[in-house]
Amino acid sequence: MALDVGTAKIGVAFTDAGRRMAFPDRTVLRHSVARDAVALAALAKERGATALVVGLPDGGGRMERLARQVGDAVALELGLTADYVDEGYTSAEARARIDAAGLRRQTVDAQAAAVILEAWLASRP
Numbered sequence: 237m238a239l240d241v242g243t244a245k246i247g248v249a250f251t252d253a254g255r256r257m258a259f260p261d262r263t264v265l266r267h268s269v270a271r272d273a274v275a276l277a278a279l280a281k282e283r284g285a286t287a288l289v290v291g292l293p294d295g296g297g298r299m300e301r302l303a304r305q306v307g308d309a310v311a312l313e314l315g316l317t318a319d320y321v322d323e324g325y326t327s328a329e330a331r332a333r334i335d336a337a338g339l340r341r342q343t344v345d346a347q348a349a350a351v352i353l354e355a356w357l358a359s360r361p
């Protein structure tokens with residue numbers, strides 16, 4: 237499972253069982269780190285996720301801290317270690333894909349999570 241953590245929403249994506257492709261799944265409205273972690277962990281368990289990948293914004297600061305807080309909390313709920321991936325270009329890439337496919341923009345967060353997951357999959361042997 238991959239997450240694109242924002243201040244208002246979290247994009248979620250999953251991969252196929254063979255870990256070959258990433259698929260945008262949904263966008264979850266944010267509440268609190270603890271509440272979000274429980275909800276996301278439940279979704280991960282429901283879908284049989286065995287890895288957690290979280291997009292990490294550049295440059296530190298508030299958004300990086302938030303991504304790490306959510307990622308660490310979800311990982312703790314799942315008994316996994318979160319893998320953090322640079323998400324510097326993911327929103328722009330997601331918007332370009334959505335525009336090219338003629339999809340609605342509200343899917344951008346889930347699409348960004350899929351881009352994050354694709355980068356992670358590509359880095360694996």
